[in-house]
Amino acid sequence: MSVQLVWFKRDLRLHDHTPLTRAARTGPVVGLFVFEPSIVRAADYDAQHLVFVRECLTELRTRLRRRGGELLVRVGECPDVLEQVCHELRATAIWAHEETGNARTYARDRRVRAWARTTGIPLHEVPQGGVVRRLASRDGWAEHWESVVRAPVANPPSRFAPLPWTDAPDTAPASGEVPTADALRVQCAAGRAHDTPGGERAARALLRTFLYERGEQYRREMSSPVSAFRACSRISPHLAFGTLSGRQAWQAAQQRLSEVSGPLDRDERWRASITSFVARLAWREHFMQKLESEPAIEHRNFSSVYDDLRPAVADPERLEAWLHGRTGYPLVDACMRALRAQGWLNFRMRAMLVSFASYHLWLPWQQTAVALAPHFLDYEPGIHYSQFQMQSGTTGINSIRIYNPYKQALEHDPAGHFVRAWVPELRAVPTDFLHAPHDMPPLVASMAGVRIGRDYPLPIVEHTAAYREAKARIFAARETAAARADAARVYRQHGSRKDPLHRRR
Ligand SMILES: Cc1cc2nc3c(=O)[nH]c(=O)nc-3n(C[C@H](O)[C@H](O)[C@H](O)COP(=O)(O)OP(=O)(O)OC[C@H]3O[C@@H](n4cnc5c(N)ncnc54)[C@H](O)[C@@H]3O)c2cc1C
Incomplete structure (x- = not known):
């Protein structure tokens, strides 16, 4: 069986990752993450993003290896890096999520698709949530979104098919160090020290403390900067870099809602808070759909x-x-x-x-x-x-x-x-x-x-x-x-x- 390359972008997780699950059904799995200088050195990227991504990649690599897979980390532009890695691994297919990013990632994705067409390497792109490519009409979008978050979570098998080089480790491609901000020359706003650790485990822990400990007063306390840092879920970086999917968050919230259906005032407060939280998860993709449908709104007025x-x-x-x-x-x-x-x-x-x-x-x-x-x-x-x-x-x-x-x-x-x-x-x-x-x-x-x-x-x-x-x-x-x-x-x-x-x- 030939190697299936899973290209990770802003989906740095193992669970609820449809491209990974599908790739694992087809053959041995190698993941790839590429630091693209044109993207990480742009004005909207900062060293704090890099620190977060590094933590996510370290955990992802460990998790992939535990299942018999690998994660390569490279620096360079796509599709060049994809071409080189496909050649090294003799990979026969690339699997990835669709991304609703900025103008740079949008142009990069178009170049990658054009390259894949000319080389004949199948590029399987899968929607990451409820955002729809080439959406014809907003009518029915909310219903579509709900059907997506209700769908079962796709988890990968506990063991992948063996990699072709496991018997001869010398032939394995170097997995690559995760580069530092200095190496990538990524700008850093002085003095920043965010307190949000990266990775799937941290994402789930944060969501759990919100749903079971911190979130009771969310609805009342979300607007004040005095209380919001604790009362809000704070899962947004994890959703942005994909260590948690919108579907995972939505389903965990539904589970919690079913547990607070009692008559107590506390139950009522929890219900009100979690219902507000669930609404916001829908807003997230409602807004992302706007950029997907009209990428120009990054620079141009809607009207x-x-x-x-x-x-x-x-x-x-x-x-x-x-x-x-x-x-x-x-x-x-x-x-x-x-x-x-x-x-x-x-x-x-x-x-x-x-x-x-x-x-x-x-x-x-x-x-x-x-x-x-x-x-x-x-x-x-x-x-x-x-x-x-x-x-x-x-x-x-x-x-x-x-x-x-x-x-x-x-x-x-x-x-x-x-x-x-x-x-x-x-x-x-x-x-x-x-x-x-x-x-x-x-x-x-x-x-x-x-x-x-x-x-x-x-x-x-x-x-x-x-x-x-x-x-x-x-x-x-x-x-x-x-x-x-x-x-x-x-x-x-x-x-x-x-x-x-x-x-x-
Ligand atoms: C000018 C401006 C810029 C913003 N830029 C971003 C951004 O780059 N990334 C980002 O994730 N959010 C952005 N938001 C929306 C919102 O402020 C954050 O999602 C929220 O503060 C994140 O904290 P939380 O995870 O604790 O949210 P919670 O209140 O716990 O909500 C849970 C999740 O719902 C989504 N959400 C919450 N509020 C909104 C909203 N109003 N619109 C869309 N989705 C929402 C987020 O994914 C959030 O993580 C922006 C808001 C404004 C006014």
Whole structure:
């Protein structure tokens, strides 16, 4: 039996991996992971992603070897590496998941398909979840998604067919070290130390503590940055790199739901939380489907009506202040600093950060989205670009939501714990002034040991004026006949047919 090559990309797991299971039915299995310089050195990739991937690959290799398989790790561009490895192994087929990635991986996948056609090596590509390639219509998509997550999980056999070189190990291809960030020359934002270990085992443990220990107050606590770091599932990096599939998460949540069907208040809280979590798992692929169906939304507005709304090039001072947490808005700055240090932020605070950049600072989302991507460990292009556009008002189909950073601070960090943790220069400021420290009387400021304008910036823009101007501009663009007609087109192609909540978030 000839070797079956399984090309791993953002699906770094052994379980619920259909291409792997099918390959193992056909012959001995060798996995391949390729660090492609054109992808890992791009602006949206960061050393934190590499650290996470390295951990995932180490575990994956051990698991494959235990079953009699192997994992090769190579550096180079595809399809060149695929060609070389197929030649070395005399592999007769390549198995892979379809990927909904960024413009680079999309172009790479097209090159790989063209290469496979010309060489005649069968390339078996399998959907990774509910996202559909060449989707003709959004009608019925939600039902399709549900049938996918309900389908049984595909697990590989405990033993693969023996590799042809097991009797003569000298002929085995070198499996390759997992390269370091320095070796790959991958950029690294200074000081980051994310606390999310990679690998399938870690993914399952995280999901389990969420479903059985941490998640009871999820629904109530997900929006505040004070509680969200613990109350949210935090599985997003695992979903993004595929150490956990959406189906595995959905089925584990259903299992938990069946266990909390009792009449107690606690059961009710758990039910409410897990139901909210399950809805979000569906949103994930709902958003990814948008990018799959229209890859151009990584760079272009969903609705061209908004094309000239913001400048093409961001004001550099505003962009820098926003990106480094120096806007003079304590909650905005705390969120940015926390994200840069930890690689994660909860949904509402991400939305507020982007809303502030797109409305108060009037920056083009195309630039802020790329600038923020490397800071999210869970960077998932399909969600990322759709959400940036949603929070910037350029989809045409979602309600306009301009977050008031003062109101968000009073609602979600009333005692100032989060701001004090991430904006230490304001630590001694009394809570009454913490979220608007420029309003502090000079005597109070001097007692707190801080001078606003020197130790911490004055607000970069005045909230009420910036808010009013942004609102007037976005509604002027939105309330034209052309905008309404184009919104109908966008809705036909991308709108959720099932859950009206989508249109609000
Ligand atoms: C501007 C912006 C950019 C974002 N970029 C990303 C990104 O690159 N990658 C990413 O995974 N999420 C992104 N999100 C969505 C959301 O903020 C994260 O999925 C969530 O905070 C991840 O934490 P969690 O795993 O604890 O989520 P939980 O609340 O526990 O939810 C479970 C899972 O559901 C999915 N999910 C949750 N909320 C959303 C949502 N609003 N839209 C789509 N899927 C959702 C995620 O896969 C998440 O892991 C973005 C949101 C905004 C506003």
